[in-house]
Amino acid sequence: MTRVLLVDDDLELSAMLKEYLAQEGFEATTVADGEAGVAEALSGNYAIAVLDVMMPRLNGVDALRRIRQESRMPVLMLTARGDDVDRIVGLELGADDYVPKPCSPRELVARLRAILRRTATPEPTTDADEFTVGPLRLWPARREAQWAGEALTLTSTEFTLLEVLVAAAGHVVSKNTLSEKALGRPLARFDRSIDVHVSSLRHKLAPRDDGRSWIQTVRGQGYQFVRE
Structure with missing residues (x-):
């Protein structure tokens, strides 16, 4: 099963997403703050991380900044709907994509799969060797x-x-x-x-x-x- 790291202080949402991801063939681990999220992300145990922007101790943007200092692992950001600033900053720091909250589990899974298709199975977009x-x-x-x-x-x-x-x-x-x-x-x-x-x-x-x-x-x- 593909291991997903969910970093979000909304415990109810995280539990719901974890259950849905399990039904879709993912194994999700939930963490409730940015500091713990960075440590988990850099453990090498996950195929992809999902970071909420608004979190205690260390927000998602700063957590992403720390992750990118050491790792190129795929990261999907959860941003407040209509908050373009956090969204753009996250992409500039190296997030692969974002999903605005509130989001449907189905949309989140679709975005995760789209990113993982490009990373877990690195098939070239073209037939050229170089x-x-x-x-x-x-x-x-x-x-x-x-x-x-x-x-x-x-x-x-x-x-x-x-x-x-x-x-x-x-x-x-x-x-x-x-x-x-x-x-x-x-x-x-x-x-x-x-x-x-x-x-x-x-x-x-x-x-x-x-x-x-x-x-x-x-x-x-x-x-x-x-x-x-």
């Missing part, structure tokens, strides 16, 4: 990337997003296509997840010689990884 564009080298089957000969540290979502963009280098890829391939779901109205992940990628890739980013925004259409 991509080389400018200073970037990408190995889809190995889920590894280098920039100017140095290893790139990417979350699962960032890697898949970069892979899709590089496979179509020189051509525009719509945000909806990126959302479906990188997040496993259609792009929702007002959803800025793809924009935040692209922003994170831009910070990890040095700019071109002319100062521009390798990932260009094509207004009203999507994003394009430019060729040299």
